[in-house]
Amino acid sequence: MKKIATLGPKGTFSDTASQKYIAAQNLSHEIEYFDSIKLALNAVGHSCEIGILPVENFSEGFISLVLDHLLDADLFIMAEIRLPIRFSLVSNSRLKQDIKHLFVQFVAKGQCSEFIGSLHNVEVESTESNIESLVHVQQGQGNYAAIVPSNAVQFGDFPLVLEDINDYKNNETRFLVFSKDHTLAAKQANTDYKTSVIVMDENDHPGFLGEVLLSFSSRKINLTSIMSRPTRQTFGKYHFFIDFDGHIEDKVIALALAEIKVNCKVKVLGSYPKLNAQS
Numbered sequence: 001m002k003k004i005a006t007l008g009p010k011g012t013f014s015d016t017a018s019q020k021y022i023a024a025q026n027l028s029h030e031i032e033y034f035d036s037i038k039l040a041l042n043a044v045g046h047s048c049e050i051g052i053l054p055v056e057n058f059s060e061g062f063i064s065l066v067l068d069h070l071l072d073a074d075l076f077i078m079a080e081i082r083l084p085i086r087f088s089l090v091s092n093s094r095l096k097q098d099i100k101h102l103f104v105q106f107v108a109k110g111q112c113s114e115f116i117g118s119l120h121n122v123e124v125e126s127t128e129s130n131i132e133s134l135v136h137v138q139q140g141q142g143n144y145a146a147i148v149p150s151n152a153v154q155f156g157d158f159p160l161v162l163e164d165i166n167d168y169k170n171n172e173t174r175f176l177v178f179s180k181d182h183t184l185a186a187k188q189a190n191t192d193y194k195t196s197v198i199v200m201d202e203n204d205h206p207g208f209l210g211e212v213l214l215s216f217s218s219r220k221i222n223l224t225s226i227m228s229r230p231t232r233q234t235f236g237k238y239h240f241f242i243d244f245d246g247h248i249e250d251k252v253i254a255l256a257l258a259e260i261k262v263n264c265k266v267k268v269l270g271s272y273p274k275l276n277a278q279s
């Protein structure tokens, strides 16, 4: 049976995103859970055909670990998934002020930073997944607490449950569906597409970014995000992750990319249906 690699264990937001994708696409894939985002990414094209991992939170921005993996790995983006994200705090203590040790997944930390800032004299420990945080409290001492997906806890599970502790009420995370297979799905009519590329300035030259942006703006191509990541070779050199509206097979997009390729290396990560929050 074909497999999807995601961040485990069962019950993580990545699991929820994977289940959502399986249902929407009517897939019969089995989910294989990994202990970290990195391990799940590494499994794509090996034990699993597909990987589904978080890439961007609407308040915190991109998860660098995932972007950096895309630089080196030969992965293709097949789809995006958007998921509403709500966090609760659970604790074995009855009172918030009795909490001494907090477990929080490293992506969740930034999304609940105001709440975490309201805790005093608490040791904060990063975890790999929100369910790992939950398990620490289920198995741990009285003064332990964890930030967990709200749908992972039920009334009465813990002496203390504080709901909706995320900094922004309409919190959302975007997940990407990755594969090693670069075959583009046939472009559907009446579907809005988005394309992701990495632009690398091979021969560092003045005006590089301005030229790239002009190739898009002069053709009225709408950029939806631009993000720089250090090349990790030397200070001051960056790769640019650029998302824009349109499909790689659209004439204007092909022309823009051909122009950019004259001076820069371009890695196309994929063209996939663009989602809105309700999708």
Ligand SMILES: O=C(O)C(=O)Cc1ccccc1
Residues within 6 Å of the ligand: 007, 011, 012, 013, 014, 015, 054, 085, 105, 107, 108, 128, 129, 130, 131, 149, 173
């Ligand atoms: O740990 C999880 O549940 C994940 O899937 C990672 C994550 C963390 C915070 C927001 C979205 C996804």
